[in-house]
Amino acid sequence: MFTSQEISDIKNLLSPNKNIVIITHHNPDGDAIGSSLGLKNFLKNKGIEATVLVPNDFPKFLKWMPNSKEIIISEYKRKKAGEAIYKADVIFCLDFNAASRIGILGDWFTKSWAKKILIDHHQQPENFDFVYSDTSVPATCQMIYHFIEALDEVNLIGKGVAECLYTGIMTDTGGFRFRSTSAETHRITGNLIEKGADPAMISSNTWDTNTISRLHLLALVLGRIETVQDGEVAILWLKREELQNLGFQKGDTEGFVNYGLSIKGTKVSAFFMEDLYEDFIKISFRSKDATDVNQFSRKYFNGGGHINAAGGRCDKTLEQTILEFKEIIAIEKL
Numbered sequence: 561m562f563t564s565q566e567i568s569d570i571k572n573l574l575s576p577n578k579n580i581v582i583i584t585h586h587n588p589d590g591d592a593i594g595s596s597l598g599l600k601n602f603l604k605n606k607g608i609e610a611t612v613l614v615p616n617d618f619p620k621f622l623k624w625m626p627n628s629k630e631i632i633i634s635e636y637k638r639k640k641a642g643e644a645i646y647k648a649d650v651i652f653c654l655d656f657n658a659a660s661r662i663g664i665l666g667d668w669f670t671k672s673w674a675k676k677i678l679i680d681h682h683q684q685p686e687n688f689d690f691v692y693s694d695t696s697v698p699a700t701c702q703m704i705y706h707f708i709e710a711l712d713e714v715n716l717i718g719k720g721v722a723e724c725l726y727t728g729i730m731t732d733t734g735g736f737r738f739r740s741t742s743a744e745t746h747r748i749t750g751n752l753i754e755k756g757a758d759p760a761m762i763s764s765n766t767w768d769t770n771t772i773s774r775l776h777l778l779a780l781v782l783g784r785i786e787t788v789q790d791g792e793v794a795i796l797w798l799k800r801e802e803l804q805n806l807g808f809q810k811g812d813t814e815g816f817v818n819y820g821l822s823i824k825g826t827k828v829s830a831f832f833m834e835d836l837y838e839d840f841i842k843i844s845f846r847s848k849d850a851t852d853v854n855q856f857s858r859k860y861f862n863g864g865g866h867i868n869a870a871g872g873r874c875d876k877t878l879e880q881t882i883l884e885f886k887e888i889i890a891i892e893k894l
Contacts, residue, residue: 562692567710570690573650573675574603580610581648581674585656586663588618589814590766592655594728595679595700597625598721599652602708605716610652611644615663619811621769625727626720634664641665648674655700657685657693679703682865683854695866698740701728705748719756726757727766734818735763738868739849773807780806781816781831785823789889793828794820799878800834808836817844827851828894830885834878841881843872851894860888 562570574580582599584592596612603610604627616635622628634641645651645668657680659666669676678688681700685693697703705725708714717725729749733741736749753759780802786795796816813833820829828851831844843861845853846869853870857863863872874881 561694561706561710562690566690570677571711573677574606574608576608578608578649579644579647580608580650580652581644582610582612582652582654583645583656583662583665583669584612584614584654585661586615588614588616588622588655590622590731591699591701591728593618593622593625593628593631594724594726594731595654595704596631597627598701598704598724598728599654600630601626601718601720601724602704602713602716605718605721606713613641613644613665615665617810619814620809621766621811621814622727624765625724638664642668645669645672645674648672650674651676653678653680653688654704655680655682657682659686679707684864696740698738698742698745699729699732701725701732702745702748705752714751717752717755722752722755722757723762726752726759727762730759730762731766740866740868771807771809771812773809774812776806777802777808777812778816778819782819785820787823787826788886789893791823791825793830793889793894794823794826795830795832795882795885796820797832797878797882798834800836803834803836817846821846821848828853828889832878832882832885839875841874841876841878843874843881845870845872847894853894856894860885 582596584596600610600612612631613634614631617633632641651674653676656662659670662669676688677690678685679692681695681697683695726749781796817829817831820826827848829846833842835842845857847853852867854865854867857870857872861872861874863870865871
């Protein structure tokens with residue numbers, strides 16, 4: 561957590577006459593959108609307006625959250641996004657730890673003179689003016705709750721804030737299944753429920769929103785799932801042509817990688833997908849227990865993330881990427 565002096569300094573920065581911007585990472589997920597909107601709605605309850613910027617669009621199943629329509633999607637509104645950063649006095653940096661993670665916003669962000677406040681749970685953060693980084697916390701949304709506690713303003717968590725923060729914690733813990741989920745996590749989600757978050761409604765709005773294209777893609781992936789290394793590693797994959805033919809929509813493949821971990825005896829799941837527009841392979845890794853896919857992804861696939869959840873990329877073909885992955889894990893056991 562921030563020091564008491566840092567909290568005091570941040571309090572002085574949070575006033576209605578300041579231009580406050582909230583930024584999250586490229587391809588925002590539930591924790592990114594939940595933490596951004598949770599903080600925005602909290603600040604609104606303090607009488608402070610804040611602008612949320614995302615580098616590119618986010619899945620439809622997250623657009624039910626309070627004030628999600630106010631998010632500026634920078635790939636569609638570059639001028640507006642650039643102006644917001646140029647005028648910013650304070651920039652909150654949520655759920656990312658390096659300028660390279662915010663896509664088209666990176667150059668503007670780097671040149672900005674605004675005070676930059678990082679709240680994030682990924683490893684090896686870059687330098688910011690204020691840094692609250694904790695890799696043991698399962699979701700940035702939980703860290704936003706801790707931040708509000710440090711401000712001594714939990715009383716300003718209304719229904720909207722609670723719904724957003726609960727969503728991010730729920731999605732980034734895999735429905736409270738991941739190892740990083742703690743008693744503290746459940747204490748906080750319990751408090752959020754008391755503040756108005758409805759678990760049944762949030763789960764339904766977030767997860768019971770399958771498109772036909774998603775189900776067709778899932779059927780395809782599950783129909784050819786492969787296990788290697790004596791069943792300890794599961795491999796899933798999709799080609800660009802398949803995404804196009806089955807009517808892929810943004811967010812359709814969210815969570816596909818987790819199905820590999822549902823196989824008995826599997827410790828690691830790897831999902832490989834050709835990017836829809838560019839010639840590279842997007843990779844998602846998930847693992848159980850102490851198996852560190854973060855370091856593995858950093859070392860071999862230009863990525864990173866968390867011990868049990870990481871992403872990467874490869875500029876080779878899909879077939880070459882999967883073959884390379886198999887060759888690596890045959891030599892270096894995950």
